[in-house]
Amino acid sequence: MLSEGVRKYSLHVYNYFFYIAYASYLPFLSYWFVEDGLSTQEIGLIFSIGPLIGLVMQPVWGMLIDYYGIAKLVLICSMGVTPWIMLAYQYADHNFAFYIGISILLAVFASATLPVVDAITVKHAKKNALSYGAIRVVGSISFGLSVTIFGILYERYGLSLLFTAYIISMSVMCLLSFFIAADKRADKRADKRVDERTDPSPKRQGNMFKEMLPLLKERRFLLFLIPVFVVAIGPQLNNAFYSVYISHFGGEAAGKIGILYTISSIAEIPVFLLSGYIIRKLGYIRTLTLVSLAGAVRWYVMSLEPAFEILMMNQILSGVTYALFLATGINYAYDNSPKHTKTTAHSLFIVVYTNIAGIVASNVGGWVIGIGGYRLLFGGAAALSVLGAAGFAMLGRVKSEGLQNYKA
Template sequence: MLPYWRLSAYYFFYFGFVGAFSPYFALYLQSISLSAAEIALLMSMMQLMRIVAPYMWSWLAEHFGKRVAILRLSALMSLAGFTGFFMTTEFGGLLAAMALMAFFWSAALPLIEGLTFSHLGAEGHRYGSVRVWGSVSFIVAVLVLGQALDHVAIESVLWVTAAILGGVLLCSFFVPDAASTQAGHVAMNLREVLQRREVRALLGACFLMSAAHGAFYVFYSIYLVGAGYDKALVGWMWTLGVVAEIIVFMLMPRIMRRFGLRSILVFSFACAVLRFVLIGWGAGSLPVLLFAQVLHGVTFGAYHAAAIAVVNRWFTGRLQSRGQALYGSISFGAGGMLGALLSGYTWDAPGPEWTFTFGSVFALLGLAWLVRGWPASAQDEARNP
């Protein structure tokens, strides 16, 4: 029986942390007089640690059969690392605290994704109904905190985020273990999977999609505040994107039954090309920004649900967690780090407009790689029944 609420509760607190941390922590860093390059470097530590650490943690989890134990260790040490932000405002100390937190935090997502698919088994199309609670909590965190920050000190971000990490730790003790699905296919090794052209195309395109989002996750809140919007509206803008994401997650079972996963991914990349151009050059038009945020439902929601479904299908048996970790490391790790660091050095010159335009270029390159490397004739292989 699917432990729906226990898995959903973990996603709820996990993405509640993301909702408090991603939109507002950069504003806290700006408030203590860090430069754009320093902010980008600090925020990119989350991506840097996701390059190597998730694969290491997933290998350990599968080798020793301790996925849940490592999930709990991740939650405990992430909270311990975050406490460092209460102790210093010096860049070196902040960097150390961020590195410690990010190293352990990076273990969590591929493990919980692998566990969720293990519990779902043949019902992988139901992933969106579990994952949607993460999107709900993101909305709660980003809205409540966005409204509050117009009335309370920016340091409140630290206390709220630490409390949510405590919730992640608590929920980790209720997540049940599960045997890996498709265990009959253990004979295939990682090298054989990676030799497939479509696998390399997917991972390369995912790298570029995360790079396209780099400036968005680091500077979007700063961008809106600088354009004259208040923090409450910033919260609503983030919320709009996640509401669109929730709707897409709820519709994904139907969408996946009707369209091949390749087609969903191609459409997602095309929307990303449009989205970041609109954000970069549309700051003066709220309707344009609103439409660009609605596209988040496609550029993250549909894209991520389709990508992890393909990864789960191509990396089977004991490769399941490592496949999810590899996807996370290459995309959110390496790709996200590239996008975040590049945005830190282009933000002041040539400016926000061109920084977001570079995101569109990354998405366009990813689209081209995906289409060229994964022929349309092969898309039925990745279609849900």
């Protein structure tokens, strides 16, 4: 049995190693696809599969976990299976249909991992009087510190090493998952008292669809989701194609990718910690507008295809804009939705920002690169961010319809 002190801080350790596992492959996978001969259109299609499958599978996993109390078992299975499925990419032999099949199967199991880890972390934090944000920041630190190391290793020993690194790191996570307290269905009554504002559990997404239509009838909330989608296109383009973008400059691409991701990850940390203070000082609308404009600057700089030193400075802006937009958007969705739909509002914001924008950006982005290159891709993202900023500014002039409102 673990001592009380060790048990209290066990999720800090768990998140630390979990985000090392993410760092081993996530920033480098699209670069590996390029090295394996895939076109940007094919890479975009592959990256759109995850968000699409996630729309369907995350509520399914959530309902299974909710009904059977098997969060621990789901984590062990998903973490044990996903790296071996990913390894199959090495044997696709340039058969694109095989890539698609692997990606679908991978998305089915991978869609359970991150939401369940977040849900378990929130539950642990509540039971131990800890801050979810403080635990999550440990993951950002480990991601930022390890991604450069992985980049150096892949540059020296070959990019295919990422599959071995992912298998090893996820095997460690499987072992650590055995020490997580098992779900008890009797705990559900207590679980209902968890603050919905900070509970990202996928089981809550099961109620999202029946509450979605009444929520979308709220004019102010619908007008909020439109600029969210527009602004989210840039970050989702970046998720799919940033490593490909860096690789086209030539040189030691894997090492550069690691350094750039480290900079953005470290820049996120103080912003996540200070986001509440920033929102209180500026208000939701001003914060969203300014962050969108800052994002436009970021995309415009990338459209110029500048020197690596400029890209390094630009990654600071990347970490700041990502963390602040996400924190502000989640809290705005909560505070500007009716009482009985707050969980749905949170889930809907995440679905629009991640899944829907990801599907569109991944598919369209590959074709845009083929037509006009990265200048057109990131120039278009900059224009969309300005358009989104205008949408948020206009939202501040729309009168609420009986909803709660933070300082605008």
